[in-house]
Amino acid sequence: MTSSDRPTRWGILATGGIAAAFTEDLLAVPGAEVAAVASRTESSAQAFADRFGIPRAYGSWAELAADPGIDVVYVATPHAAHLAATTLMLESGKAVLCEKPFTLNARQAEQLVATARAQRSFLMEAMWMYLNPAVRRIVELVRDGAIGEVRAVHADFGFPAVADPAHRLWDLAAGGGALLDLGVYPVSFAHLLLGEPEQVKAVATLTPEGVDEHTAIVLGHAGGALSLLSCSLVAGYGQRASVHGSTGRIELPADFFQANGFVLHRDGKPAEEYVLDRGPGHGLGLEAAEVVRCLRAGLTESPLVPLDGTLAVMRTLDAVRAQIGVRYPDE
The missing domain is CATH 3.30.360.10 (Dihydrodipicolinate Reductase; domain 2)
Known part of the structure; x- marks a missing residue:
């Protein structure tokens, strides 16, 4: 199986309401596989994993970032944590779909876009x-x-x-x-x-x-x-x-x-x-499907949700x- 044939492997970062709604929809997206979830506590991550049948649960962001079996991470933390969480995942070689609002302010957004472009990693705001x-x-x-x-x-x-x-x-x-x-x-x-x-x-x-x-x-x-x-x-x-x-x-x-x-x-x-x-x-499956499409096409941003528009x-x-x-x- 080539990388273009296998499912796009997702990690879910955070376990709140929007993460649950997204994961429900993601499970129905063709070509997508939910492979791992991370939270600040292992118990929260494991409960989420049990609920959605996710094979790996981590009690820290760092463990998810280090997982070689993840292609893209959905960041669903509170707004104030978007910068740190997304930066960590991008610098670990992961593509990222970051919940809206993208960051707290334009300065933080510019930092994320600069990091993604320097890493040549895919990044998209979850503006479904x-x-x-x-x-x-x-x-x-x-x-x-x-x-x-x-x-x-x-x-x-x-x-x-x-x-x-x-x-x-x-x-x-x-x-x-x-x-x-x-x-x-x-x-x-x-x-x-x-x-x-x-x-x-x-x-x-x-x-x-x-x-x-x-x-x-x-x-x-x-x-x-x-x-x-x-x-x-x-x-x-x-x-x-x-x-x-x-x-x-x-x-x-x-x-x-x-x-x-x-x-x-x-x-x-x-x-x-x-x-x-x-x-x-x-x-919410619409945004997940767009990420899968872009990754398979080798794109680093979506033409439908462009980073310049987010900025x-x-x-x-x-x-x-x-x-x-x-x-x-x-x-």
Whole structure:
């Protein structure tokens, strides 16, 4: 069996909820094999391994990094640990799929990209929304002029979360807050359709600890288009998005980042409903399949989730934080 014939061997770094959801979907991805899991404690790793039938469980990151039977590692640690965990895996010769948000800030993101390029190792942010069939079709329609010149993008992501100071969502040191956990989706959606903005304006409500719980963002793009975005840990928005052009609009229903379809409204014509199934499970298998495809093609980054795009989003998130006054302890 040649290396191109055998399955792509995955290691899972961390054992939380998103790691479990990803692993469930990964098990159904053709050409993928879940070979190992690592956590900060061996008991946590073993429990996860038992749950998903994973052959090897490690109680440290270093053991996973040293495992010669791993091709790619999915990093699902809290945001603040992404830099250290991803750097370790890249420097150990592993390809990496790193959860979003990629890092706490653009400076850290630049470090990871530089390391990956120096190592000639594959690296991709787990921005699964970019791989969603409905979102990809919207990009095609916009580029083909289906709604004319894009004038505005609207996107909101919010839900009322229990204000638990012990939870990472409310912990500034862990990168908590609405912006990095939720706002990364609306900001990435705007970037996908209109590119990096020329202007960034934002306001937010902060907790006494300095965590943003409710943030509104306006991005000004080349040509005069605007992106009107919001994210919240105190208000339920329904996770809707829309794209408005000079001759029509596109509306995504609830949970736009994992939509199974959308409605295209062209001026003077009946509405057109598109149904594009994102596949089984949580939809996270799309990003795993893209990693497998890229590795088999010998690529060091995905053309669909490019690293320069990830860096641009991180710069915008930094600009938003500068406006609303959120600073992490190491900045």
